[in-house]
Amino acid sequence: MCRALPAALAVLALLPAGIAAGHPRRPQPAAAGALLLGLNAGYWGPSEPRDLRRVGTVVRLSNPPRLARWERAGLRVIADFSGPYSRSGVSGLDHTAYVERVVAFVRQNPHVYAIEVLNEPGGSWFWGREAESEANRESYAQLLIEVHEALVASFGARRPLELASWDGGHDSSDAWGEAWSRNAAALADVDGVTNHPYGGQGERSTAILGHRELVERTEAVSHKPIYITEVGFPTGHNFDDSLLYSEAEQAFAIASFAQWARQTGYIAAVTFYGYRDAREGGGYGVETHRGRRKAAYGVLELLRRALS
Numbered sequence: 001m002c003r004a005l006p007a008a009l010a011v012l013a014l015l016p017a018g019i020a021a022g023h024p025r026r027p028q029p030a031a032a033g034a035l036l037l038g039l040n041a042g043y044w045g046p047s048e049p050r051d052l053r054r055v056g057t058v059v060r061l062s063n064p065p066r067l068a069r070w071e072r073a074g075l076r077v078i079a080d081f082s083g084p085y086s087r088s089g090v091s092g093l094d095h096t097a098y099v100e101r102v103v104a105f106v107r108q109n110p111h112v113y114a115i116e117v118l119n120e121p122g123g124s125w126f127w128g129r130e131a132e133s134e135a136n137r138e139s140y141a142q143l144l145i146e147v148h149e150a151l152v153a154s155f156g157a158r159r160p161l162e163l164a165s166w167d168g169g170h171d172s173s174d175a176w177g178e179a180w181s182r183n184a185a186a187l188a189d190v191d192g193v194t195n196h197p198y199g200g201q202g203e204r205s206t207a208i209l210g211h212r213e214l215v216e217r218t219e220a221v222s223h224k225p226i227y228i229t230e231v232g233f234p235t236g237h238n239f240d241d242s243l244l245y246s247e248a249e250q251a252f253a254i255a256s257f258a259q260w261a262r263q264t265g266y267i268a269a270v271t272f273y274g275y276r277d278a279r280e281g282g283g284y285g286v287e288t289h290r291g292r293r294k295a296a297y298g299v300l301e302l303l304r305r306a307l308s
Contacts, residue, residue, distance in 0.1 A: 035262045036076065036269035037303055039286065040230060044276055047291070049073035052275065055286070055300035058113065060229050060271040067109045078163070078229060078271065079105065079112050082119035087128035089136035090121050095143050099150045106151065106160060114161035116194060116229060117147055122168020122176035132168065137176065140165075141183035148189035163227050166193035166218045171200050171211050174218055181222060192268055193222050196230040198242060199253075207243050208233065208253045212260060215267070225268040231257060232273035235294065236282015244282070251295035254286075258303060272300075 038056030041048055046069075052059050053073040060078040061070070067077050081102055086092035102115055121140055124131045144164050151159040164186070168176025174195075181187040197214045199207030210231050219226055233245045233253040245253065254272055261267040276291065277283030286296040 035258070035267065037258060037300065038075070038269070038271045039300075040271050040274040042275065048275065049075065051287070053304075055297060055304050056271075057304070058269055058271060060116070062119065064109075067112060071111055076113035077109075078114045078116055078227070078269070079109075079160075080116040080119055080229065081105075082116075083126070085126045089127045089131045089133060089139070090118065090143060091133075091135045091139040092128075093118075093139070093143070095139075095146055098143065099146050102147055103150050103154050106155060110155075110158065112160045114163050114191075114227070115147065115151070116163045116165075116227075117144055117190075118165060120169020120196065121165050122170060126169070132176065134179070137179040138183070140176075141180040141186035144180070144186040145183075145189055161191040162189065163192050163194050163229070164190040166222060166226075167195050167197070167214060169196060171196060171198040172214065174214060174221070177218065178221060187222070187224075190224065192225040192227050193218060194227045194229045197228065198231055199233070200241070201243055204243060208245065208249060208256075209260075210253070210257050215264075219264070219266050226266055227268055228261065228270040230273045231270065232284040234282060234284045236277070237279070238283065247294045247296070250286075251299045254296045255299045255303075272296075 036058040038058035038060070039052060040060045041052055042062065049069050050073065053075055056075070058076045058078060059070055060080055062080045062082050064077065064079050070077055106112060118140070120126055122132050130136065144162070148162055151162060166177030167174050170176070177193060195215050195218055197211035199210050201207065215226060215228070233250045234242050235245055235247050235250050238244065258270060261270050272286070273284050275285055276287045277285040277289040280289045286300060287293050
């Protein structure tokens with residue numbers, strides 16, 4: 001923890017004195033200069049909301065059920081409506097069924113903060129070899145419009161935010177967003193765009209910072225608030241897609257990324273990936289698989305106090 005603490009304290013000095021953690025009548029992107037911080041989580045049991053509220057004000061959940069227990073803990077929820085995945089890409093998705101599912105979910109969870117439309121829709125690992133085809137990019141733009149129109153028609157000013165993937169899930173390209181955003185109506189309809197700027201397996205001193213240039217390019221083209229809904233620094237496993245870090249290095253990386261995000265003024269939220277390691281032996285979590293808190297948890301806890 002000692003190596004991570006100075007960086008965490010630097011973040012504390014930059015953060016605003018307070019950010020409301022309640023549920024606004026009309027969801028808004030974070031105000032200029034404000035920053036929401038939290039984690040990706042995943043139904044680890046009754047301890048989860050209690051642990052999460054100690055380290056953030058927002059949580060990203062994939063295809064969540066009712067949100068009452070997270071919201072009772074004072075957490076805003078970004079609901080990642082990740083799929084269902086189709087090997088044909090977004091054009092293979094039943095748009096009508098997807099939109100109906102989103103609307104039904106918001107009716108059951110009227111305080112949900114944001115809906116994230118699909119997870120990494122430009123990624124062949126989820127969406128097939130032709131994920132980045134022109135047809136799939138155009139289909140995504142149309143889906144964004146359909147979700148927007150349904151949310152406005154059903155909930156008006158009380159609708160949640162709508163977030164669109166800009167990098168498509170790639171940590172080194174934003175071709176996905178540049179393509180679908182040629183549909184001006186789709187770009188106008190969304191309230192923010194998402195990035196997953198993992199550092200990958202490049203030079204260590206650069207990888208530990210996350211791919212910040214990708215985010216900077218996104219803002220320069222989209223001119224939208226940016227939501228970093230995944231970025232992380234694993235302490236074990238994950239040899240195929242990331243360098244591995246000590247727990248102290250992970251804590252430093254998270255504190256450094258939060259500090260940078262706060263300074264940009266255009267990043268509205270960061271949800272680090274993730275809450276707990278998927279298995280024993282290390283991973284992206286700020287807790288181990290069994291629940292031991294790593295140094296990064298303590299750093300985020302300090303940040304959370306600054307946000308209160």
